[in-house]
Amino acid sequence: IFFAQDTEGRLVAIKIVKKDTHYDHITRFLLQKGQEKLTENCVLPILDILDVESASFYFAVMPRWDTVPIYSFRTLGVVLAYMHCMLKVILEISGGLCFLHSKNIVHRDIKHGNTVMNYCCGFYGRYPDSLKYTTLQAQGLIEYATIDFDFAIMFPPGAFPSQCHLPYKDSWAGTDYYHIHDTHQGEHDYDPFAFDIALLGYLFCRRFQHLTSYEPMLAPLLDKMVTRTVSNRFTASEALTFLEDLLPSVRLDTPVPSDSLTGDYEQYDRWKDLLPEFIQRWSS
Numbered sequence: 001i002f003f004a005q006d007t008e009g010r011l012v013a014i015k016i017v018k019k020d021t022h023y024d025h026i027t028r029f030l031l032q033k034g035q036e037k038l039t040e041n042c043v044l045p046i047l048d049i050l051d052v053e054s055a056s057f058y059f060a061v062m063p064r065w066d067t068v069p070i071y072s073f074r075t076l077g078v079v080l081a082y083m084h085c086m087l088k089v090i091l092e093i094s095g096g097l098c099f100l101h102s103k104n105i106v107h108r109d110i111k112h113g114n115t116v117m118n119y120c121c122g123f124y125g126r127y128p129d130s131l132k133y134t135t136l137q138a139q140g141l142i143e144y145a146t147i148d149f150d151f152a153i154m155f156p157p158g159a160f161p162s163q164c165h166l167p168y169k170d171s172w173a174g175t176d177y178y179h180i181h182d183t184h185q186g187e188h189d190y191d192p193f194a195f196d197i198a199l200l201g202y203l204f205c206r207r208f209q210h211l212t213s214y215e216p217m218l219a220p221l222l223d224k225m226v227t228r229t230v231s232n233r234f235t236a237s238e239a240l241t242f243l244e245d246l247l248p249s250v251r252l253d254t255p256v257p258s259d260s261l262t263g264d265y266e267q268y269d270r271w272k273d274l275l276p277e278f279i280q281r282w283s284s
Contacts, residue, residue, distance in 0.1 A: 001015050003064055010063065011120055012047065013061075014060070014061055015059070018056060023149050026149045026152055026154055030045065044145040046062055068116065076215055076250060077252025078138075080247060104154060104156065104157065104159055104164060105153070106153050106164075108151040108192060108195070108196065109148060109150065109151045109175060109199075110146075110196055110200045110203060111203060112203060115145070116144070116145055117144050117145075118145075119136060151173045151174050168188055168190055177195075180195060180198045182198065191230060197225055197239065205262075209265065209268055209270050211257075213273040214254055216278055219270040219274060219282065223283075224238075225239055226266070
């Protein structure tokens with residue numbers, strides 16, 4: 001990836017894309033949808049394609065956004081805003097009824113490094129920039145998006161997700177795949193749509209599962225995203241609906257501790273500090 005500035009003064013990122021690949025087809029599809037539509041749906045837009053006719057590749061031009069500083073989230077509202085946007089991302093990519101799902105795209109590499117925001121500064125060790133980010137977030141000016149379709153697959157139009165299973169070896173793609181156990185029991189194939197949900201659930205657990213005492217409903221949400229019983233796992237639309245139903249009852253200005261890595265998501269007890277009656281209602 002190369003960083004530059006275009007003739008309109010915009011900061012851009014330029015990435016090489018090999019022709020006649022899934023990534024190529026997805027990139028051209030995203031370009032057709034336009035910047036506004038993609039930004040609304042939390043997908044980093046494609047601004048332009050710089051073709052090299054005699055080569056087997058071209059250059060995709062995108063806005064230059066920056067990595068999300070999850071460790072600096074200070075209120076429950078900021079955490080849930082990020083989770084809401086990322087659920088919108090996963091909904092469009094792997095289980096919803098909107099434009100990306102209509103093309104049957106699965107991402108296959110959901111992770112923190114593949115989520116970006118519309119504020120570019122380089123956070124590590126730069127407290128003033130982190131402070132400015134927090135201010136912009138509080139004003140509702142920060143937007144999030146997903147990037148990097150290197151491992152993504154576009155299934156044929158009209159195919160149902162139940163028809164879009166992949167060989168088990170294809171689950172060994174991306175960065176965090178080994179944390180998801182859908183193909184660890186001798187399965188011959190797997191559901192990549194459900195796998196995407198589990199990857200996003202793993203990301204949320206790794207960063208936010210210590211916050212269940214601040215918002216108990218996070219416990220059933222996270223459990224239903226990462227359960228090993230794939231048939232009981234939330235679909236993208238179910239997870240998004242669950243979170244949206246939760247938002248009106250939450251005090252978004254509730255202070256929360258900063259990012260805390262809590263260990264293995266299957267061993268951490270997300271229910272330990274919750275009321276017995278709540279556990280009885282939601283843990284089944």
